[in-house]
Amino acid sequence: MKYGNVRNIKKELLSDNWxxxxxxxxxxxxxxxxxxxxxxxxxxxxNGAAILLYNTKKGKVVLxxxxxxxxxxxxNEDGMMVEVCxxxxxxxxxxxxxxxxxxEETGYKIDKVEKVFEAYMSPGSVTEILHFFIGxxxxxxxxxxxxGAEDETENIEVxxxxxxxxxxxxxxxxxxxxxxxxxxxYAQINHIFN
Numbered sequence: 001m002k003y004g005n006v007r008n009i010k011k012e013l014l015s016d017n018w019x020x021x022x023x024x025x026x027x028x029x030x031x032x033x034x035x036x037x038x039x040x041x042x043x044x045x046x047n048g049a050a051i052l053l054y055n056t057k058k059g060k061v062v063l064x065x066x067x068x069x070x071x072x073x074x075x076n077e078d079g080m081m082v083e084v085c086x087x088x089x090x091x092x093x094x095x096x097x098x099x100x101x102x103x104e105e106t107g108y109k110i111d112k113v114e115k116v117f118e119a120y121m122s123p124g125s126v127t128e129i130l131h132f133f134i135g136x137x138x139x140x141x142x143x144x145x146x147x148g149a150e151d152e153t154e155n156i157e158v159x160x161x162x163x164x165x166x167x168x169x170x171x172x173x174x175x176x177x178x179x180x181x182x183x184x185x186y187a188q189i190n191h192i193f194n
Contacts, residue, residue: 008027018045019045020044021041021042021043021044024042025038040125042126044126045128046128048087048088048089048130048131049097049098049101050084050085050130050133050180051085051102051134052133052183053085054135054163056193060161060163061161061163061184061187062085062159062160063082063161063166063180064085066080066156067081082180083175084177085098085105086098086130102135103146104146105156105158108141108146110136112135114135115133116132116183117186118132119182130179132186
């Protein structure tokens with residue numbers, strides 16, 4: 001079997017404890033026409049969605065703060081991350097998933113979102129495509145305290161910050177999450193608050 005410049009793909013399941021980790025052996029055709037065998041590992045956790053909640057009248061954004069063990073293992077001193085609301089897709093529907101995640105994590109029930117782009121977040125080892133959204137919120141949309149689903153042990157703190165403060169947190173290193181940086185810079189580039 002050959003796909004473009006890749007052939008003889010063999011997959012070996014290494015782990016399916018949380019999601020699936022596979023060892024993939026394949027042949028890759030180089031520019032000179034020669035084929036070489038390559039081995040990679042690919043982690044498949046499904047695709048996801050992320051959203052920047054914003055309020056232009058107040059000049060604010062809603063972010064979340066929660067503990068992330070992988071960042072702790074890689075030197076993030078307390079493991080806490082300030083992030084946009086995000087989650088894995090349910091039934092493949094990015095828009096419905098992100099609306100549900102917003103209510104679950106932040107307590108806001110929003111009905112209108114705008115997809116602005118999608119991106120692979122770590123294409124060297126993770127299969128995930130992340131769908132990026134923006135959505136405007138108002139105080140009247142608050143239906144609960146948020147904090148995440150109890151059965152998912154999320155323990156999420158909801159933060160409402162001035163947009164300029166959030167941008168400054170990128171500069172200071174308080175926000176080091178890629179999806180959050182991408183959406184905040186998208187808002188800045190596209191003058192959402194002007």
